[in-house]
Amino acid sequence: MPEFQRFSYDVLVIGAGGAGLRAAIEAGACGAKVGVVCKSLLGKAHTVMAEGGIAAALANVDDRDNWRVHFADTMRGGQYLNNWRMAELHAKEAPECVRELEAWGALFDRTKDGRILQRNFGGHKYPRLAHVGDRTGLEMIRTLQDHGIYTGMEVHMECTVLSLLLDSGRVVGACGYDREKGLFQLWQAKAVVLATGGIGRAYKITSNSWEYTGDGLALAYNAGAELQEMEFVQFHPTGMVWPISVRGILVTEGVRGEGGVLRNSEGRRFMFDEIPDLYKDSTADNEEEGWRYTQGDRNARRPPELLTRDHVARCINREVKAGRGTPHGGVFLDIAWIKQHLPKAEERIKRKLPSMYHQFKQLADLDITKEPMEVGPTTHYMMGGIRVHGDSQMSSVPGLFAAGEAAAGLHGANRLGGNSLSDLVVFGRRAGRFAAEFAKKNEANGAATKVDEEQLQATAKAALRPFDNGASGENPYQIQYDLQEAMQDLVGIVRTESEMQQALEKIAQLQARADRVGITGHRQYNNGWHTAIDLASLLVVSEAITRAALLRKESRGAQFREDFPNKDTEWGKQNIVVKRGADGEMLVEKRAIPPMPEELKAVIDEMK
């Protein structure tokens, strides 16, 4: 019988990116004993990859900015499917959370008068992104990490969580194993925060690392929690397309924010060809005006390159499909051209976009100050996730909270750049606080926290099954690859009913193969085993994405249905919720969005 190493906490945080660390810090500050479990080493989570900045209406660069404008921008970007309460709280609390980071040591770039500098970004009306060159995410995670390690949280690095544990419907902890030794662990807790990030590894071309297999979403789903907005996967318009080995790696939107333009193989700035009605009035109709906008002219309108990500990604897709792509199947992103307008453009590019310069120089042998980059869409972000209460971030399972990318609600059908870093700190903080309160309350009323030993043993046994299958079982890497290929081809940027039906069949076949997955070697740091375990989460998430995308018979935000190319007013009033049925089948249903309070409606009308 497998042994479990046992730990006990008030609050267990799963995931140590921006949201997880912020939640852990807050729960600790509220007096809770906090445990953090993460899949990689501390400080390596995908937050480090965030480049452009953190959106907050500080109004340091443009004093017309305030929470109301940020709220309206977020709702417009999300095509009004957002949880409006979360969008409101986010816009109101983001500035405070940015200042908090500064108080913990973060060093943002400065304005001339010494305040935090803010830059333009897609979908944000005013320059709103506090940033550090193009490595804002690293600054943020390091700040949280270096603040957090002194707060007494216990960090379990390089662990995989296998299952959440419930007692009378309430979450009482989680179990998993550590990668280093392959030993089983039990983390008992009075409340659990899931901050496991995204699902990018369900797709072949992605900016996400191996970690992002949707573990938190699958854990919550299996524990009975509801998922929401699963059909909305953000394809970032600009990922690297060459060399093939770095395909998908992110090229920050900051390149376009600093004046970078998109051109097809004919040299045409194709983004001017199609501007959505919702943004017609706020988008420049000529190159000269667009340039002035990027250089801070307050009276100029944004260039079409800075339209929302879903739109830019589709335009790039269209150009490539029409045969106007680059040699490696992307389009050109040109920042070098700014030398026509600016003296010392080269230094400026290196100063403003240092890691982009570095990344292309080292990985593609290309000097972005001299030549255009080749870019194409890459799976980047999951708008959907665990359905939570807007204020407390608690899911439909008592004691189970979620924050950051793993939670749904804030971004609706499409996320604006910069809103994810602010999401992490605003809702990480809330989840941590409410989880600590929940833990305290339950302690006071003596709620049960019994761990089901049978479930524990069954989980461990299932996790070890791939070893029994051994070398004769299916190769886990191959199954993962086949799933990524199926999702990329059949549930990608452009979707149709028939392809998605095919995808469901493939997922079922892959599920059957995953049941026969086999690995060799032993339990110590066995990457094959880890890949085999991740398959279960990937399959749940892939099925949920496909079923939700099938149900939503319209095109909105990140979801584009070729068979239903238009927006549908009725669908605009509905979220899609995914949950597990009584017999383990996946249920997908519509859920009406609650009516927005008058004062928020007024804000949106006023900003139209």
Next chain:
Amino acid sequence: MLTQAMFRIWRGDPAGGGFQDYVTPVEEGMVVLDAVHRIQAQQAPDLALRWNCKAGKCGSCSAEINGMPKLMCMTRLSNLNLEMPVILEPMHTFPVIRDLVTDVSWNFRAKKTIKEFKPRSPDLPDGTWRMQQADVERVQEFRKCIECFLCQDVCHVLREHHKEDEFIGPRLLVYAAALEMHPLDNEDRVSDLRKKHNIGYCNITTCCRQVCPESITITENAIIPLKERVVDRFFDPLKQLFHIL
């Protein structure tokens, strides 16, 4: 470019191990990590390695490639001589866990021994500070650190002499420098740097600076200024004379 290459990878655990050869197809634009991934997927599914971002931003895939501490994700095959086997080893300074994975947990423990950031009171009643870009930039260089620990790996105080209990190594001296030179920080770490962290053990051979994938000028910009602060405080001849008198 060759169509295939040989990778001689160290495989083993704390009990011991040795090199194993793997031949795998290679293409233009590939980095070492790609080749290792291919070997893992097709020939050695249980090969242990760490990686995350694949873009030189997370600092997970540190290893010794042909004897040089490097990130596997940022080392292009076109820069290596593929006529010879490419030799891959785990970082030598840290205890091996398995294959290319080492136990770097000491770095995380040692960090906690450095006094944390302590800002001065806010400059304005609204709780904010004012800082100039020029002042911020000096520290931003240090904050580029991705904690790959290659500098720790190459530091002879740690690698040869294993002074982990007495010396914090270049990464953590950079961390201390970032705090000491932070425009808002009010803490005093100079005495700790001398007595607890033994900055004097560093004899500025600049090996750490040479392997830094983020090109942080570790020795000149971080360690030497810290050494100067220690010298100013404890070894100023005039002050010493004053003491004697």
